[in-house]
Amino acid sequence: MEMTLTINGQSHKIDVADDTPLLWVLRDTIGLTGTKYGCGIAQCGACTVLVDGRPARSCTLRARNAQGKAITTIEGNQGRVGETVIAVWNELNVHQCGYCQSGQVMAATGLLSSNPKPDDAAIDQAMSGCICRCGTYVRVRKAIKQAAEQLQSDS
């Protein structure tokens, strides 16, 4: 079916099977490969993007249901929160293999956008959907706290 999606502020007219998940539209149709395939059933979070600012698993979200909404992928994660998160991620050398990190960064951006000062329980809640097999969780937690502090002191 034909549909129009707004991805990173740009409008894309596409024609895909009507059950196509947003993930595969991003990766195979548009060519934005930063969003990763990890499980296909919303269990690992590698495919996390923001839809109207809220984290969503693009592997189970049908593209057609994302029409009319603002889709933000890792490639378009600009803005104060996103840029701060990425800067802190790099500063703390959070990533290892990196394959899950697009999802981690997007989930963290979503969290800090809605909760500027998350405690450990809030971080557990928001981030436990994003599996990292390299086990970077210690640094992900630290980075979220540091980004929160930086965003607060900047504001």
Next chain:
Amino acid sequence: MIVKRQGLSRRRFLQVVAGTGGALVLGVHLPRPAHAESERPDANRPNTDPNVFITLTPDNRVEVMIKHLEMGQGAFTGLAMLVGEELDAAWDQLVAKPAPGDPTKFNHTQWGPMQGTGGSTGLSSSYLQMRQVGAAMRQMLLAAAAKRWGVKADTLRTEQGQVINGNERLSYGELAEAARAEPVPNPDGLTLKNPDQFIYIGKPMPRLDKGKTDGSAIYTQDINLPGMLTAVVIHPPRFGAKVTGFNANGADKADGVEGIVTFSNGVAVVAKDFWTAQSAAKQVKVSWDESNAERLSTSAMWETLKGLTNQPGLIAEQKGDASKAFAEAAHTVEMDFATPFLPHATMEPMNCVARVDKDGCELWSGFQMPTGDQMGAARILGIKPEQVKANVLIAGSSFGRRANPAWDYGLECVDIARQFPGKPVKVVWTREVDTRAGWYRPAYYQRVKAAVDGEGKLLAWQQHIAGKSVVSGTPFESALVHNGIDHTSIEGATDLPYAFPNTDFRVHNHNHGVPVQWWRAVGHNHTALAKEVTMDALARKAGQDPVQFRLQQGTNPRYNAVLKTAAEKAGWGKEMGANRGMGVAVQFLFESYVALVAEVTMEGDEVKVDKITCVVDCGLAVDPDIVAAQMEGGIGFGLGQVLFSTLSIEDGKVKQSNFQNHKVARMRDMPEVEVHIMPSAEPPTGVGEPATAVVAPAVVNAVAAATGKYRTHLPLMG
């Protein structure tokens, strides 16, 4: 009577090679495949040609070819750091690039004419080599600059990517072309830095595997080539079943489907993109010949393995007379341990891109053993290995999976791509395919009996280990399996670091059709568990403190030192409160020493790990931040296997399919982790795998401290 295992072991082949400037490199000799011996005239001599490893660009970048796979462990940063150190490059000008598959240039320094990554040897085996590469290029830059200025090279110095002559400076980029033309110096004549001159080694540096936080890094999964097709595969429901045919049910006519083909291990649906292929694959009905299929059930397998440990088995190592000593013991403990099959479950499921045409084959993948993989592709295509081009991509983790001696997923891709000549074909395994494809960590059952006398002095240790060998049937068999005993099944068990005068180690091989493979920390996962939990139980039975007990009996000063430091840092012996416990474990593995102290809280039978204190002695920590990251990550990886992860099989069918039933550690499970690195001037040793194996015994011992009960069948909450 002493019966020592004969043949190759990692420790027996330790080689300490003195470098200049006080630098040392520790080498671990792994077996050399019999083939390809003649490909390099002097394969024992590491290649240190800077023109192979370094490209200086006119815009002043220093591109370093990284010969080990970057799979998260920090190979890009570590190896480029060694080059940059001796080259006096500025950190910001260093660019790490993956070396393509070419064993004539990029072979592992200890594996003969074979390029590859594994055994936590990437940095330690390249330590001297990469420094020599950097030093050689620096000498060539000095020579080129000396000619430019008409001065002697020894009047010049280098700093931050520049050659300096009094007040004059030339950037490396400006000298690139001239330096490249200079004669390559003999590595033996190079003077390397003394440790007090180091600008990078020993310091935490920003990682050089960039693009992983902004989506720009390209993995195999992200490769997109003109005309590329995507294949989704259907594997047999049971290991060893053969495809006899399929009914496409019209899927082959679907829009975008290019073909449905059989290959060695199943059926591939090949389409213009993933979703088209995946949707079509759901329609296809495959028929299988299951006459030779494996019908193993894990529940019955445990009974078989348990039964085996009551048999004599194969003698791996014996010392003194254990039976006699047990008869005279004051305190004896007997424990059994079960560690299940586990998939590697890399974040990036297995994948590969192949293009096959009349001239040869081009491959794109996160190659961990590119030389073997190129040979495998050449073999099935009937061409020469030189006709197989291997483009090495960064990998979305491996944990051993990508070092598959049979290169199952890659050869599958080649087998499919050859049926679409000239077109690049990307095989994308779904998570379900990946989970059920086999090559698991083998399940092991162990029975241990240990005893002390009335004064708590060690008397005897007996250990039976039953499971499937990961090395038998691979090219490594001749080197790593002796008298039927796979070194990787007993590593970390024999050569006990505690002073038992009587020991008896037995191995029981249980062969079956479920493919098994090395899994991060390999044999240490089961042997560290058995050793450290039994020691803990023995200490408590003898009425002694588990840390003091180990320290009194430990025979290795570095082993004892990490243990003692971990106990101090963790506040060993502090009041823990109700339902809480602290447990310790220590292991020597991959030439490093790791001690962990775990603190847990029990909520009924549920275990919550609150904190882990880790102390590692890995010789010189080249990048202490990466060492810490590998400890943190290794702990997270090990945590899954002790708490939740399992893989069960019923009548030959794997029950788990994806992360909803193959449970792994998540953010909410991750404890606070504190890492301490022992200061050391010893040669660098392995850090990628060690922490993983030590988590289980530390947690099991902490649970026992809280509850009085040793729970030794993993996972604890399966």
